[in-house]
Amino acid sequence: DVVMTQSPDSLAVSLGERATINCKSSPSVFYSTTNKNYIAWYQQKSGQPPKLLIYWASVREAGVPDRFSGSGSGTDFTLTISSLQAEDVAVYYCQQHLDTPTFGQGTKVEIK
Amino acid sequence: QVQLQESGPRLVKPSETLSLTCAVSGFSISSGHYWGWIRQSPGKGLEFLGSVYHDGSTYHSRSLKSRVTISVDTSKNQFSLTLNSVTAADTAVYYCARGVVPDSAWLAVRYWGQGIMVTVSS
Numbered sequence: 001d002v003v004m005t006q007s008p009d010s011l012a013v014s015l016g017e018r019a020t021i022n023c024k025s026s027p028s029v030f031y032s033t034t035n036k037n038y039i040a041w042y043q044q045k046s047g048q049p050p051k052l053l054i055y056w057a058s059v060r061e062a063g064v065p066d067r068f069s070g071s072g073s074g075t076d077f078t079l080t081i082s083s084l085q086a087e088d089v090a091v092y093y094c095q096q097h098l099d100t101p102t103f104g105q106g107t108k109v110e111i112k
Numbered sequence: 113q114v115q116l117q118e119s120g121p122r123l124v125k126p127s128e129t130l131s132l133t134c135a136v137s138g139f140s141i142s143s144g145h146y147w148g149w150i151r152q153s154p155g156k157g158l159e160f161l162g163s164v165y166h167d168g169s170t171y172h173s174r175s176l177k178s179r180v181t182i183s184v185d186t187s188k189n190q191f192s193l194t195l196n197s198v199t200a201a202d203t204a205v206y207y208c209a210r211g212v213v214p215d216s217a218w219l220a221v222r223y224w225g226q227g228i229m230v231t232v233s234s
Binding site: 001038040042049050051052055056061093095097098099100101102103105106 | 150157158159160171173174175207211212213216218219220221222224225226227
């Protein structure tokens with residue numbers, strides 16, 4: 001199985017500041033036939049199912065605020081929240097969807 | 113709007129079979145997409161169990177393949193999960209799901225059920 005490793009496990013960011021979450025896959029989740037990286041990002045708030053934010057590494061899901069962006073290729077990926085809002089407090093997960101899906105362990109984002 | 117709702121027993125005894133059903137509304141399963149099951153536990157995090165297409169073709173987690181069966185009933189617009197020989201390690205919130213990419217069995221999940229907490233205990 002593809003192993004997904006997120007960092008950090010938690011971070012505290014001031015309101016309005018940038019939050020950056022990293023995700024590393026082993027092996028690569030780039031598929032040359034489609035020229036796509038098969039990474040999704042989710043936000044999960046307490047007591048709710050995860051919510052899809054990004055798929056194919058950088059495609060923002062409809063209705064997701066543009067302060068959320070995804071980047072990266074191959075084995076290294078990043079979710080960036082450009083200006084943290086109070087409603088962004090949650091646990092964030094990366095997932096690869098190239099093969100049998102596997103998830104990162106999660107990153108808890110809090111307000112500093 | 114696509115909606116998914118899990119149902120089934122919330123308590124299962126060790127060594128018995130866990131059976132859950134996901135009722136789909138707002139979209140006909142026969143129209144396409146893969147439909148799947150994902151679980152979440154404190155110990156193992158989020159774990160993909162498997163997915164099914166409307167024609168009955170299935171894809172499973174390698175680690176659970178021998179214990180998992182996923183089936184579809186297009187007449188009732190629902191799909192189901194059975195997990196055999198359960199242990200305490202199978203205690204989790206079970207979610208049914210649909211992916212964002214129509215022709216991919218490996219779900220990037222756009223639609224989630226609310227989840228059902230299943231406890232394995234005698």
